[in-house]
Each structure stands twice: as C-alpha cells, then as structure tokens.
Amino acid sequence: MTLHEYHQSGDRILHGWRFPVLNLAHAHFIFKMAAVQGGLVDAVEEKDIKTEPSNDSGGNNNAGEARLLSPSPGSSASAGSAKSTTGAPEDQSTLLAVLQFLKKNKLTESVDILRREAGLPEDVLDSKGTDSSGAGSGAAADSADAAGGDASSLLSRVTGSSSAPAPAPTKAPGEDQPDVNVVLSAYSQQGDPALYGVYYNGLKRFIESVLDCHRAELSQLFYPLFVHMYLELVYNNHENEARFSGDQECYYADDLRVLSSLTKKEHMRGNETLLDFRTSKFVLRISRDSYQLLKRHLQERQNNQIWNIIQEHLYIDIFDGMPRSKSQIDAMSGSLAGEAKREANKAKVYYGLLKEPEIELPLDDEDEEAENEEGKPKKKKPKKDSMGSKSKKQDPNAPSQTRIPLPELKDSDKLDKIMYMKEATKRIRLAPDNLPSICFYSFLNAYQGLTAVDFTDDSSLIAGGFADSTVRVWSVTPKKLRKVKSAADLNLIDKESDDVLERIMDEKTASESKILYGHSGPVYGISFSPDRNYLLSSSEDGTIRLWSLQTFTCLVGYKGHNYPVWDTQFSPHGYYFISGGHDRVARLWATDHYQPLRMFSGHLADITCTRFHPNSNYVATGSSDRTIRLWDVLSGNCVRIFTGHKGPIHALAFSPNGKYLASGATDGRVLLWDIGHGLMIGELKGHTDTIYSLKFSRDGEILASGSMDYTVRLWNAMKAYDDLETDDFTATTGHVHLQDNSQELLLGTYMTKSTPVIHLHFTRRNLLLAAGAYNP
C-alpha cells in the first residue's frame, strides 16, 4: 500500500520464490480493497479465484526447497524468477523489480541478459523509476486516509500491463538484510505507542456495541489485531506499552502464553512461529455486512493504526449472506493462521478409491485348494463376484489409475490380496448394536519409553519405537521371526527347490522378537510396508530409516529433515512414503530415492502426523499450527486446509472409502471432515486428554479413538455422515451448522489398565487391536 511496502516486496524477491508470491498477495489485496471501494465486486471475485492457486502452490515444491536453502541473493534467484515469467502482468512487475535491483547493484550484464530473455524494452527501467516514485508518494499520501484515495489509480497500478509502474526501491544499496529483518521491519513505527491501547479498546467497545449478529464475526478481529499490535510494540521497544488483556478466546491461550513471554526485539529474531505469523496473513471470514460496518467505523474514527494492520497483516475473506453465529465461528477457528480461505478448499480432490487390480481366478482357486482347509468355496464364490463387480465400476471421484505411477503387483502381493479377500468374507459387520471386541497389546517392562507402535495390515507383526532409539519387532502369531541366511550359506542351498523361500531362512535366528539398532534418538514414527518386507522408522535424530524385515538390518537412512521427524507412513501401495517433522516441511519419498520426490511446505509449525490417502494420490498432514492440510502427491499443491482444532493435531485417519478424514488433537476432540466438499462434518467430544490414535473399522462404520486418558472410545461414524447428508453441502457460504450430538454418536468407552492408548488397528475381520505401554 505504502511506498514502504513496495520496498519490502522489492527486497523479498531476492530471497527466493516465496516472496514474489507474497508480493502478489499484497497486490492482490490492494486490488481488492480498491475494488470494494469502487463497487467493482464481481470483477474482483473473479480475479481472486484466478490468482489464488498460484498463491498457494507457490509455497510448494521448489519454492519450499528454495526457502529451506539459505536465501542467496543474486543472479540465481533472478534467473529463477525469470523462468517463472509466464506473461501475467503481476509477474512482469515482479521482473521489473528484479531488474531494478540488479541495476542498482551495478550488475549491468545480468540486467541486459534478463531483459533480453524477458523481451522488455530498454527504457523500461528508467521510465519506471520516475513513475513509481510518483505513485509511491501518492500511496503514502493515501495511507493517511487509509482506504481512501483514488481507487482507479490503485486498480490500474496492479492490473495494468507492462506500462504499470513497478515499485522503485529507494533504499540505499546494500540493504541486504537477513530474512528476519526484512520480515520484521514491516513493524516499523507507525504511531504513538501509548495510543495502541486506546485504539484497541476503542475497537473493542465498538464491537461490543454492534448488533449481536455481527458481534461474533467482528470479534474474530481481536486476536490477530492484538497479536500484531503487541508484536509491533515489542519490535519498537515499547515493551512497557505492550500489556496484556486477558479477553481472548480460550483456545488461543497457548499462543498468548508464548507471546507474553516475549518482551524483547531480540527474542523475536529466533522465533519461527512469529515469523510465520508475520509472513502469512491471518485469514478471517466475515460477511459483507459485518465488514462494511467495520470499515465505516474505522473510517469515521480515523483509526489508521488498526486499519493499517488489517490491510497489511490480515486477509479478510468476505462472503455474501447471513453472518455466522458464534458457534459456527468457534467451530472453525483456533488455528494459528486463522481459518482457511474458501478458495483454498475449492480444488477438485479425487477422493475415490483406485480400482482393485483383477486377480486371475485360477491362481485363486489353486491357492484355495492348496492351502485353505477351513474354507468353504461355495460361500466364497458369490462374495468374490460381488467384490469383483464393485471394483469394475470406476468411481467417478477416483483418480485415474495412472495418475501417479504405482508399483506393479508382485506375485506375493497377489497372494496377499487373496488372503485379504478371504479374510474379508469372514469379516464381522459392525454396527452400533454389534461392537467389535477389543484386544489390548500391552508393552510390559517398557521402561525405556514406548513412543510409537504399528501393526502390519494382516496383524501378524507388531513393532514398537522406543525412546532409547531402538525399534523392536514382535511376531504376534506363533510364527517366529527369522533372518535370511548369510550370503555364504545362501550359496549352498538348492535354488531350484520348491521350498527355496523356506530354505533361505536361518532357523537358528528364530525368536519372538527382534531389536533394530541404528537411530540415535527416540523413534517417534514407525510404519510397516504393506508387503511386510520393510519397516520405516523416523526419529529425533532427523533421519528416517528403512529396515528389512528379512535380514533385520537397516537398508537406507533417508536424510533431509534436519530436525526431529515426528511421523512417517508408507503409502497403502508401498514404494512411496511420507514424513513430517519439526522443520515444518512434509516430504514425500520413494524407497529407491535418497532424496525426497516432493516437499510440502505451508504449515506454520511442526508437522506432527502424516497419513496417506487410501488411493495414494493424496497425503494429509496434521500440525502444531492446529491445521490439517491435504496435499496432492502429483502436483505438490495443498488442496485442502482444515481448521477447527484448538490444539496440536496428533492423530489422523482416512475412512476406508477415502471420502472422510478424522483428526484428533490435544484438545481431546475428534473432528470429521468431508474431503470432497472440504467441510467439517462432525465434532466428537468425550476424551479428556490428547488423542494419539484413530482408526476406522474396515467397513468404515465405526471410528475408534485412543487417548492418553486411558480409554478407547468407539463412535458411530455412519450416523455422523448420515446426519449431515441432509444438510446443504451445496450452499455457497459453505457454513455447516453442527449440532452437538457427540453423546449420541459415542457407542462406548473402554478403560484400559492405566495404559495410554497409542495405537489402534482393525484386523481384517474387524477385531480391534489397541496397543500401549503399561507403566504402573
């Protein structure tokens, strides 16, 4: 908005791709403001939608990488941005800013090359310099009267083609500050610090006096405004003025505690959470009426301070229609960066399941005759047919079979599929009046601290990750764990024999459990591969290790995360896996690549849990910033942002049909999400402590949740969907009114023997297995 702002964006270009995107967001915002003023609403909305995807995806993939690498100013960055020039007017203005910088730094050669590549006329820079300074001063003048000013000139500045003025950096050359300073310097002094409290209280009084229907919506402003004002005061060393008012929503208490401990400018420097709060705009969703009310008030009061903050640091997503109620707002808010923008959840998600591969029947029959004793072929045939016919129908919501390359099925996989189908025919159909039996796997004598558990899909193995850096694998069937013989011994065996697979195993090593040593920190995440040949473990030491369950040795150590890796999971089809940790980036790996294939960045705090969608095309990540994001594996884009949790998310589970997502957090609530529509569809209250595990039953009717409060709870997931099916999913506002029916949905609460439940698993026959460490 101001000239100063443009400096910022000019500088930021140097630091990677992320910042041009920010610049866009700013410009976009200005554009919108102006449009609102001028009544050009429709045009604006259209524009919004068009520019938004680039805004979000910009943070991904390469951008994420660029951000992770230390930002290096100079030609590499400019070359990158040159490539990005796709003809959009915004990009062009970005390009101009780069040129300007290069010229300022006497990099004339680069300027020439870049200009040539971009096909810009030679005089473009010179004309810009004068132009923009004029515009800049104009903008500065405008800022006196906040939203006032000539709307059309603002409009033209943003949307104009190559003739549009580019921002002119007027700061002294060599202003090559580190990232942090650039970000924070937006908090330069803008008013009398003593008046901040007055402003804030003035706004508070106003909001308290407005009509009830608007009050709840406008109250959302309190938290972000307060935080930004506080940070601004602290940044400018007015810590005495930075006082605390305790009237924020209770779910922000944790953030405020962090905030209140921060009293010095120096402290802000190392605090990444704050940096993110700054760089990403806090998103509010407010109805048009409420917004107009607010704007009028601020204009009347000449309340520039607040207006500036709203413009610079908040993103107000305006919608037409009824203002939302307090409960509706409360359901969605609570995340570190406000709610998700509507646009963020508009992308199409192919949540359907992939078609099951057709398995040749002869093999099936052979197998049945050969090794199935208790099987009753008559019974199975029709079922298999039904399954076959089901899989033949292509789900309209499913991604195409080849959307992402998936590993070919091996013979052993086919055998396993057959086993799965056999088991499935014996599956108990769960219902509210037919609840599953629960088996509890207690880890005894786990004094070293059990931190993660996983079962294989067929429930034959259980693995535990421990705080003493070990991974232990147990066989829960009578079949002992055996290693493959050493290479020398393998040479001796007859490779032509039928039971070669049996012969390669070393009987002497048979034992009930095996210990895997290799990590140098607590193992926080653990996952079996679907074919039971591999085990993944992620640890505090920043590595993910792939272990062979044939030799019980470590095969690969994947390095990439520099900080603790909180979770990892294999794709349901194997080969790929996802990891996420303290560095706030989720990485998609393939087992045969030592570098990640995708990097998903966008979360503002630690990624605490990661889950693959059943069709392997998407991954969900839950984070300490209290949001859940769904990422497209193919494009690397964030396709869904779910907000509503009030604490770090520690458990995620997809429903077997891929339509729904369940999430559990430290706030003890389970939320259900409809992936296709991007909406919250249920809130399950009952747990009193952090939920560490969630699992849908094999048919998806029952959701089991396990928690630190020593209970397993079963929820009627079917009913949760049904209750909502009638609701208006298609409503433009997309606001779902949730009724508080947790008690009706709760089917049972099952106490353990003072054992926190840290993992849940449904066997193929729908027996519920729970696991935890017994520590009296």
Next chain:
Amino acid sequence: MADREERRFAEVSRDSVKLMAESAGLELGDDVAALLAEDVCYRLREAAQSSSQFMRHAKRRKLTVEDFNRALRWSNVEAVCGYGAQDALPFRSVKEGELFFVEDRDINLVELALATNIPKGCAETMVRVNVSYLDGKGNLEPQGTVPSAVQTLSDDLLKYYQQITRAILGDDAHLMKVALLDLQSNSKIAALLPYFVYVISGVKSVSHDLEQLNRLLHMVKSLVQNPYLYLGSYVRSLVSSVMYCILEPLAASINPLNDHWTLRDYAALLLSHIFWTHGDLVSGLYHQILLSLQKVLSDPVRPLCSHYGAVVGLHALGWKAVERVLFPHLPAYWANLQAVLDDYSVSNGQVKADGHKVYGAILVAVERLLKMKALSLSQPAEGGAGGQSGSVVGGLGYRVSSPGLSPPPEPLSEAALGIASHLQAGGAGCPWEEWTPVPLPDMYTELYSFFGDSLAVRFSTGPGFGSYPPFTPAQLGEARKDPPGPASNPETTRKMPQLTANLNISPRQDGSPRTDPPPPSLAATGSGRSLARSSSSSSTSSVQRSKSSSSRSGQRSASLSREVFPKSRFTSPQTGPPAFTFLIGGRQMGRRCQGRRPFQTTFAPTPPLSAVPPRAYAHKLPVIGRVGKPVRRWACSHYSLYLPL
C-alpha cells in the same frame, strides 16, 4: 514493568543473576543483570516450550530432564548433566545466607561398588495381549491386577518364599525374627508380594490361633515397612486382613483366657500405620475404613469384642476419626453398654468384663479427643509451617526405631509414634466439610454426662488445670521456652529440635530419648519404673491391661490417670519438684493433614515462668524450607500436662 507480577512464569531475578556472576568471579551492574535476567527467563521459557513438544511426542505426561536437554540442543546450548536420576532432589537452604541449593551428597563409590543389593536390571520388554472387551461388552479380567506375565518366579525366589513363610509361621522365635527382619529390608521380593499378601489373607483360616494371627500381623508390618516394595493395590488386601483381626469375633476370643485384646490393639496400630504410610495408594481408603468401623460399632448384635476393636481402631486412626464416628454414636451406644455394665448377674460376668474393656477403650479415645481438640482450638492458626520438615524427621525416626522388632506382647509403641509422623502421607484428604464439629464445651459436657468423674478427674488433678481449657498460652510459652540444646549433637538438633531440650534436662540419658527400652538408670527408681513400664505399651493396651485388674471404675480412673502419659520414657532422676511438665511434641504434618499425633515425648521439670515469647524461640529453630517466615513447628501440637506423682 508493572505487568510483571501478573505473568505466571518462573522468573530468574536480577539478584540471582548477580549472584551467579559473582560465583563466576564477575561483577555485574544492575542494568546488565536486569537485562540478562530477562533474557534468561525468556530462553528458559522457550526451552520449556520446546521440551514439551518432545514430551508430547513421546506420549508422556511427565516432562523429563532428557526432553529439556533435547530442547537445549535445538537451540545450540549444551545439555545440563547430572539431573537424570529418578530420585527427587531435595532443596535445602542455608540459614545464614538465605541461600537455597540442591543437596548434592558425596557418594561413596567403594560402598556402591561393594554393595550387595545389586539391582538386577529390568526384565525384557515384551508384548502381551489380552482380550479386554468381548463384543464391546464386559471385561473378562478384573481391573487393576498386575498382569501375571510380569512375574516369572525364579527358583531362588520360590525357595526364599518357602523359607520365609516356614520361618514366620514356624516355632522358632529367633528364626521368625530373622525372617521378619529380612522381609523388612529385602529389595528383591517385589515379585513375591502377591504371594505374601495371599498368605496374609489366610488370617481367616487361623482365627482360632492367636499366635499365628500375631505372626501374620507382624508379616504385614514387615511388608509395609519394606522401603523397596510398592504395595499398590495390595494395600487394600492387607488392610482387609488387618481389619479382620481388629473387628471379627475371633474363634480364639471364645476362651476368656486368650488375650485377644492385645492382638486387636496391635492390629489397630498396624492399621493406622498402613493407612498413614500407604493410604495414598488407594483412594478413598480412609473412608472405607471409617465406614466399616462405624458399621460394626452401630451393630448391637455384634459381640463386645468387635465393638472394642472398632473403638481402638478409631482411636488409632486419630482423634478426628473418634470425633467423627465415635462421638456422634456414643449416646446410642451408651445405652447398650450401660445395660451390660449394670447387669450384676453371675452369668453375665464374662460379658460384663468385656463391657468394661469397651468402656475403658472409649474413655481413652474420648479423652484424647478432648485434649487434642482443646489443643487444636487453642492454636488454630499455627501449624503446617513445619509440616514438611517434620515428615522427613518423622520418617527417619520411624526407620531408626523400627529395626528392633518388638516381640508380640509388647505393642509397637514406637511404631505408633512413627505413624503419627507420616500423617501427611495419609491419602483421602478427609472431607470433613459436610460435617459440623460439636463445639468443645458442649462435647465436654456431653461426655461428662456419660463418664462422670472418671472423665473429669483427668483435667482437674493437676494444680494448673483449674479451668478449662487446660492450659493457657503462657504455659505453652513456658513449655516451649527451653532453648534448644547446645551444639553437642548437631545432627540431632537439625532433625529434631525438641529432643535437645531433653538432653539438657536429663543429662544422664545417653543419646536420644527414643531408645526403646527404658534406660537402666530409670529402672532404679520405683515411680520411674512403673511409668516406664506403662510407657512400653501403647496407651490403649495399657488401659485395658490395667483395667483387667481393676473392677471399680474409681480405681480404674485413678490408675488410668497415670497412664494417660504412657509415652514418657524416663523420669528425671533427681527428686525435683513434684510437678512435671510433659511435652509431647508432635507436629502437624504436611499439606493434607487433618489430624495430629504425638511424635515425641519428653518431659521436663517445670521451669519458672519466664518472659521469653514463643516467637523468639521459634527463630532459633533451624529451618528447612522457607526461610522468610519463622517456623513455629511444634507450637500447634504439643501440650503440657501436670503429672501428679
């Protein structure tokens, strides 16, 4: 920074920073220290914040030192070493410098290396499965039991178990003592605990054999005293066995020659011991005990010996229990008891003798109720201050005195004292709220109407008790004014300030007055001897024993009046003034404490009145814990009485 106070953080003060700098040989200005302090606070909070992430991901509720160190590593700070131990680190203070520090005792490595009780190392981690819920319904196994997989008994353990049980239940008294001692100190018998508990639960099958019951009770005592055992939910089982001995009309009590009364007394003491030391392991235990005692008491069909058990049980649980259960119930019960006592028929002789026992037990209980209540009323505000240190001392005192396993006929008076000191450990923060206590004068009047002079005698014999309440603050001050002993025994002084006063007064005592048997020097004087003997048993048992020899209440009260003070260990050897001041120094223990118990008994010749205010004395006490407030630790719970000799 006016808002500083509102923030709920631990802060490192500027003074602390300066002090730390000084210790490193630096001199810091005020402003520098202030800046540093603020930064240190912030960094600490930051580290605490990130360490909590490690805690959450390790799926724990408890933040460990390791978590914190990992957080430090994130911010490139070196980890702090030496705090990983499981034991709590005691925080001590230096009186002079108002300094606090973590106690860091030297460890004798030689001793450690040659120690015989080498920990075995924990068992292998394993996974066991059990079907917890079938079809979402029901629970097949009872909750709260330790999974049996944890305990795999080695042959050695089995042999040990057999030897021990054989020794304890066998004939050889010496062997039994050795076995009990070992049970009390062996660190490796955790796996055997369920078996021992099972053996003890066999009390019901030997109710005809007093000797066996006694031995089983001693076994309970040894288990309870073993510091290496975590009793957990077995407390409940032990308590029910002990309660059986207290309350049930044992088969052995059919024969009037059997002294089942002593057994009940002993069991009652044991009950209170278990409760005070392990009551926190089972929630609501206190209330359950009270309820069952009350039930027995209010059941007229039960024999008198059961009633007797209930009364001594209540008495052992503290005066509050008496006030709560026995006192309200007394009017109803009195009628029944009166009927028994008034029946002079020959056939009633045995029952009547039993009735007298109950009468005596009630009298003792009620009497202490009155005294303690008076005491608590006179000093309502004081207390708690010395609680924590008191608990430490008490624990020590108990441990020290307990090894001398007292033979069955002599109830563990020392244990009774030790129990008191563990008061704070008593769980089940007794919810007294819903119950309104009867004011003391009313209580006294009512009790007087029952007991008549036999009660009144106790307060009117001494010259100092003309009026009620029996003492005045002046007397207290006088009792308290003895200065703590010279530095002759600094260790004792630190642990137990009131003992030193004793040393002064009775210089011929060697060492602590808590030594169990009365010193030989005392045995020489006749009066001292009688007192000492009575002191060797607990008040309740002494009451009943003395009563058994007397039939008339008047006589009884006279003899009882002496034994009100059974805790006195010695008399002053010189003939001195005829009046002695008894100082039964107990403490109000701990945070959750509701009652108070005598902890240490001393008595001294009444010194002349002097003007030293109690506060002045309190200042001289060595203070453990907060230094800012002078601790008047025993002000609340000692009382003085005149003993007519």
